[in-house]
Amino acid sequence: MTVRQRKAVALVKTPIYLDYQATTPMDERVLAAMMPYLTTAYGNPHSSTHSFGWQAEAALDIAREQVAGLIAAKPHEIYFTSGATETNNMVIKGVMGIWGRKKPKLVTVATEHKCVLEAAIFCRDQGYELEILPVAKDGLLDLNRLQDAVDDRTALVSVMAVNNEIGVIQPLEAIGEIVHEKGALFHTDAAQAYGKIPLDVNDIQADYMSISGHKIYGPKGVGALFKSSERQNTLMPLFSGGGQEAGLRSGTQAPALVAGLGAASVIAQTEMLAEATQIGNLMARLKARLFEALPDLTINGHVSKRWQGNLNICFPGIDGDLLLANIRDLAVSSGAACASAMTGPSYVLEAIGCDEAVAKSSLRIGIGRFTTADEIDYAAEKLVAATVSLGGLKP
């Protein structure tokens, strides 16, 4: 390391947040867009009798266009929810609730987010048929397996866009093609992809897409459902009430949160290309520094067909918990944040064929919009030093 690098490292502010797949820091511009609705424009969008209500409703309309714009959808195809977990539950249970009697089969993938898998298991417990497809060692879905699994009894296929643990990007266009050929409906959980990689619902042939606010520098507690306007009456609401969101999702919408999701979407759309390049460069720098010092590191998941803000990396022979204890000023994850309450190795790593030892030696490092080169250098130095102090890699 050069003297100049050392100086930069010394100046970096810790702890360094490197867990962008768990959640992202809110962008100041997003907060600014939310403030009017937290302060003066506090109306209930359902209040049709006065200006506070109209103003709040207008906020929803604007955000609907902003969200739709990012995925080439129409504004009326966007429905606001409390987050991607709710949306995933809504689509999986809701589609099976309507179509399950005619087409009892649901197909999904072993590496899906816990909420997709749990909702799918809920459906199986209701008596529907569930097929969970395996993935290859690189984390990608085998399209031939998909071909075989989807039949004319299949109501819904749910495949995520970008994996939350290993970052791999599934071939959504090819998947959409196969699913529709077989006459099934296609849902993609895009919580980790929306706002980060280009998504066009027409190219993907998505019938439903799940969207999250807090993964794209927006607020927690808000997400969206995209439902193709060609799919009428295909979804049973998860909850009922005042009939908001065209009757699909009752409950007073939160204009501040929704405006935040809208603003985050616009920023993502404008800056996506430049940001992806910047993040790709920083990730290349991190990998270069790490592999230079520790050539026996291995990457979990496909090396290039992945969101570059994610690195799931195995330190062979090193206990992940010990490693974490030695890098306390780096906020990284040893598994999916959502799975941290559970013990045992990550089911995603298990699904790509990692044994328990590999899984226990792996870290998830997530970088994003606010990550700097100095932070990358600092993190690399810390990780290398901690590994060395723990006796080095034992491949």
Added chain:
Amino acid sequence: MSANMKTPIYLDYNATSPIRPSVIDAVTSAMQSVGNPSSVHGAGRSARSAVEQARAKIAAMVNARPRDVMFCSGGTEASNAALYGAQASSLIISAIEHECVQAAADASDLPVFRAPVAESGVILLNELEDLLCKAPSGALVSVMAANNETGAIQPIAQIAEIARKHGALFHCDAVQAAGRIPLDIGALGTNYLTLSSHKIGGPQGVGAIVLSPTAPLKPLIVGGGQELGRRSGTENVAGIVGFGEAAMEAMAAIPDMARLALLRDRLEGQMRAHAPTAVIIGAAAERLANTSCIAIPGLKGETQVMHFDLAGICISSGSACSSGKVKVSHVLSAMGYSEHIAASSIRVSFGYQTEKSDVDAFFEAWKSLYDRKAAQGGGFG
């Protein structure tokens, strides 16, 4: 709202409340910290700690154990989650429940029984008991603590007692009552209590169910296992923090309800004196101090709200959730009011920012409309 326009007078607190200034600070500061409460690193742990502090505040508001507070996206989700999650054999709801309870009950595949109310808007306990005798065992009773349209307070402790006697679980939608009357889930005997943040001066998009220690709850939303497995999904940390702050403020401000009661009673007196045919809906019941539902027979509710809007005063005709549709309030129908009266009703609801001058302005605006219509031979009555 342009700068040269007078700020409208907001008298629609039962639809939503302006966020309290201290809550705005708490929410914006929470939004500036990163961290998923499920993450084990420092950022995650401070998010977790913020959520748990807020949970203790919500628990304190209703004298519950913090672990019995389950956060979710709002009152509608909470009530749906309770109705489905209790896994009851049938649902017995009052005829004046909020749309979310009515619709959730109807959307379930369970038998639904509706308990009628008296003309005062208070549930008829003997009728409720009859239904409990008729319904299959293992029912869930759902009755709101206070009605959103009339403010009528229901005899919650008695309802809980009757439900318990018949082996039924009891859900109470306390969205409108919270922060306006003291609530103690132990004394009330509820198994599920629905709370909403934005009705008590907190942000929209967050609410809670408060469970009794033994109440079962099958989750409506599954996944990462947050909220002790009862409600999955990354917690709305800033929203929850704001909800907690609002709960503290609202609790401390309950004595202020006496001030609002004086304003409300004075207003109703003035209106009745000016318009002898005026009907104060639910006047015979014990009501929330902030709510007034008034019908001037013959003077259409929509005409009134339009007039008030032009006068810069925000009120509602019926509940916010039914005002989008041209539909007579199910609450007023259940109380036995004719369509004629129901269609002539407006709802005025006060809150922490309401001053005497606001209420005076409302009365003056109302009087000018009334006098104009009367001069035109309005056909009142």
